[in-house]
Amino acid sequence: MKPDAQSIVLLDGGLGQEIYRRAKDISSPLWSVAVMLEKPEIVTAVHADFIRAGARTLTLNTYTATPDRLRKNGALSQMGAIHHQAFEALERAMEATGTEVDVAGCLPPLFGSYRGQPERSFEDLRGEYATLVELQQRADVMLIETMTNTLEARAACDAARELGKPFAVSFRLEANGGLKSGESLAKAVSTAAHYAPTAVMLNCCDLETLTTAMPELVALYPRVGGYANAFESVESVANGGLVDTLEAREDVSPATYGAAVEQWLNNGAVVTGGCCEITPAHIRYLADSFNNQCEIIGLSQLGARP
Template sequence: MAHITLLDGGMGQELLRRSAREVSPMWSADIMLNEPQLVCDLHSDFIAAGARVITLNTYTATPPRLKREHQLNELQKLHDLANQAALTAVAQSGQSNVRIAACLPPLVASYHPEMSLSYAESLSYYRQLAELQNPASDLFICETMSSILEASAASAAALETGKPVWIALSVCDDNQQLLRSGETLKSAIEELDALGVEAIVLNCSQPEAITHSWPVLKKSAKQIGAYANGFTSIEELYPGDTVEVLNARKDLGPQKYAKHAMKWVQNGASIIGGCCEIGPLHIKALRDALIQSGYCCD
């Protein structure tokens, strides 16, 4: 029986739906500071839905983003709270096989690799984040990487911890064999395969874009997988904006999302989950579909 690692879904959008706070550019970091119980509860809901890897709620807690919002002094606190929320959710779940993934995201802005820092600056920041997240983490996911530079710097810092490292690349929704930097997915996989990471997956792109990119991803020598988003488009989001400018698709309910994801599983994916706008109900539907198809979820 094939084993599939089932991830959680997106934290940020789901937290904003559950919170009564005004949306801010700090996004999920604001909720981490002010409503940490919401974060713990969402982790718990994903675990109950079947996820066996949950990701720390640190996506927007990078030094460059916090500097922009004049909140750099909260860096340590944000990571301590995120570590504790995930550890508490795992402990309360009663499940012995739930792993916690550290999150190394784009340092400045999602989907805008032109805003990236130099490799040396990026590596320094990623080492700082890796040190903060390492105590609670079983593995590292370098996620929503939109350029080879971002992915290389993040994975280099993560690999220094000695823990498993997964690289999650974001592809263009309208030119699916390109990263959002314009670099080809083919060249990215060729370079990243040589870094010693455990897996290369696609994330935070539309499911249709991931499906079209699959023939290229399958050429990787690593484990492969995917976790898509449920946005209609990401074109309106710019650095410093709030996520209110993004809209959720109305045609991507739990069953529909599971159908997309099962295509990836049937074509070699061993790591599956969801990204922005993919909630616990989507993960439950995906788990049910996996079990019904004879897969073992862990």
């Protein structure tokens, strides 16, 4: 694998799903956050495995710890403690591995993944994202991910920009190449570009959708990337089901994933990693493939904003 770029940002893989899979006796709408509340050692172990695999930007385990989702599950009063525990889990992993990595704050969809545009105002959404940014302000970078509409993306970008640290925004595409909201990729990138993120990416798409879209994304923004999932389908979760109902694709091996990533990098991507069902083994394959051909860096090192 020999991408044109001299430096590649390597994120971790499917953190939440890897944590959830290892805690076989826990089932909850709060997903990996529920695991962290009961078995924080699992979270630390997963972080450590991704660090050992070669990832140099790791995301906090707070994907479902949004005000709305915690409120619905009777855990809003624990929001501060959950974010504190997420930092501790990742810091313990860095201590255990003797490796410093970029800590990425997580700014996810506020109400659930794979949904369309929420019936909320920009100001309302921005207020909730500002709360999450404040709770994660000591992170090195902010990662806005799995965005399915430009309204939430705008609100998250506006809140993240106020922190004054590097941040990236990542959209989730449907099989037709557009967002769940019906907006185009070009519209999404144009909206994000107004806030000058460090990178604009695609995530939680299947390999085929991301591979098809990458050349267009490269043409739309100076620094881009992608990290796919390996689910058979996400429809059950999109319709309100638990992640327990999701099934992993058996055909997305580390080598298969690596071949797709190679194509994205050859197209011009400079950030990669993995989403749900992309394991430490997949990330290790990528890191080994990059070895002696490019420098693996953290997101904070990617460069000045355009």
